[in-house]
Amino acid sequence: MEKDIVNIGKSVVIKGELNGSEDLTIEGHVEGTIQLREHVLTIGPNGRIKAQVFAKAVIVLGEVTGNVTASDKVDIRDNGSVDGDIVSPRVAIAEGAHFRGSVDMQRKGQPQAAKPPQPQGGQPQQQTQQSQQPQPAQRVGA
Amino acid sequence: MGLLDRLTPRKNDPDVPPSPSVVDDPVFATKALRKFLTTLTSRESPVLLDLGPVVGSNVSFFGEQLGCKIFVEDIFADLDRHVRDGKLETLAEFLKKRFPQENGTVDGILCWDVIDYMDKVSAQELAKELTRLLRPDGALLGFFGSQHRPDVRYTKYIIVDEVNLKYRTYPASRGKQSILLNRDIIRLFSGLRVSDSFLLQNNLREILFRKPA
Numbered sequence: 001m002e003k004d005i006v007n008i009g010k011s012v013v014i015k016g017e018l019n020g021s022e023d024l025t026i027e028g029h030v031e032g033t034i035q036l037r038e039h040v041l042t043i044g045p046n047g048r049i050k051a052q053v054f055a056k057a058v059i060v061l062g063e064v065t066g067n068v069t070a071s072d073k074v075d076i077r078d079n080g081s082v083d084g085d086i087v088s089p090r091v092a093i094a095e096g097a098h099f100r101g102s103v104d105m106q107r108k109g110q111p112q113a114a115k116p117p118q119p120q121g122g123q124p125q126q127q128t129q130q131s132q133q134p135q136p137a138q139r140v141g142a
Numbered sequence: 143m144g145l146l147d148r149l150t151p152r153k154n155d156p157d158v159p160p161s162p163s164v165v166d167d168p169v170f171a172t173k174a175l176r177k178f179l180t181t182l183t184s185r186e187s188p189v190l191l192d193l194g195p196v197v198g199s200n201v202s203f204f205g206e207q208l209g210c211k212i213f214v215e216d217i218f219a220d221l222d223r224h225v226r227d228g229k230l231e232t233l234a235e236f237l238k239k240r241f242p243q244e245n246g247t248v249d250g251i252l253c254w255d256v257i258d259y260m261d262k263v264s265a266q267e268l269a270k271e272l273t274r275l276l277r278p279d280g281a282l283l284g285f286f287g288s289q290h291r292p293d294v295r296y297t298k299y300i301i302v303d304e305v306n307l308k309y310r311t312y313p314a315s316r317g318k319q320s321i322l323l324n325r326d327i328i329r330l331f332s333g334l335r336v337s338d339s340f341l342l343q344n345n346l347r348e349i350l351f352r353k354p355a
Contacts, residue, residue: 023250078200089206090201090202091198091201091202091204091205093196093197093198093201093202094196094198095198097198098196099196099214100214100216101198101213101214102211102212102213102214103201103205103211103212103214104212105189105204105205105206105209105210105211105212106209106213111159
């Protein structure tokens with residue numbers, strides 16, 4: 001069965017909350033909040049977003065100003081631009097992409113959920129007691 | 143679909159990631175990166191501050207290896223903008239307010255070689271800010287040249303693995319300002335202690351600082 005992809009065209013301007021339960025491609029302007037928690041959001045080359053974004057996966061070819069939370073992956077392609085904080089277990093930023101903000105990637109194996117991002121500059125988790133001496137080199141990884 | 147189509151990914155296929163680099167960037171061995179990583183592995187979800195330009199593969203590397211939060215704060219871009227706008231004298235003041243993070247909230251800082259490009263006053267202000275941000279026992283990795291380089295270019299460091307880095311230069315508005323002596327570097331980061339120091343074959347000094355606990 002062919003999968004439907006909904007497009008928001010170049011000339012469309014949306015202000016407010018955008019919710020959906022199917023994959024969406026935006027080529028127009030959106031301001032506010034975008035929620036596609038189980039689906040893929042693609043910001044096309046002409047897309048201009050000023051919004052908090054929550055989706056399963058976000059592919060950026062246009063411009064996003066605002067925080068992006070994805071339960072699967074954020075992919076900023078060549079010439080894509082994100083000004084904001086990203087929360088996602090997987091993040092890919094292409095050479096030539098613009099990014100300004102923070103990236104919060106949880107460890108593999110931890111439960112993932114699209115949740116509102118933490119405020120920038122907030123206290124990070126600190127659960128383990130730090131050793132005062134540098135530890136011997138060890139292989140890192142989850 | 144022919145056999146060739148099945149074997150060769152299509153260029154415009156959105157699911158096929160672009161090749162990491164068309165050009166073969168030079169690779170050099172790093173001694174300090176592994177030690178820097180070791181300081182972070184003992185923390186759950188460490189917070190990292192990267193002062194270089196965003197490098198997607200570095201973000202993925204740290205994210206996947208450490209599950210950390212990375213702040214990308216491209217100081218080279220700030221420096222370049224100040225040079226281009228003829229406002230270099232305001233850089234130190236700008237750096238004073240540059241970082242929104244709270245005191246002692248950062249576990250690791252990738253300073254790369256940004257200090258080499260700064261005048262003394264700006265370098266001092268940046269070092270002071272980085273020391274403020276670093277959590278007790280946190281680590282800062284800095285690179286410092288030991289030979290004068292005539293070219294006016296910045297360097298982007300790309301992590302290959304724990305012991306290898308690639309570098310790629312790109313146009314800059316100003317070159318490296320001076321070769322800092324070890325004692326000058328230590329004075330600059332007087333709130334930190336030198337944990338490890340290496341002189342690499344390419345004459346780059348790698349210095350790993352730790353903030354006293």
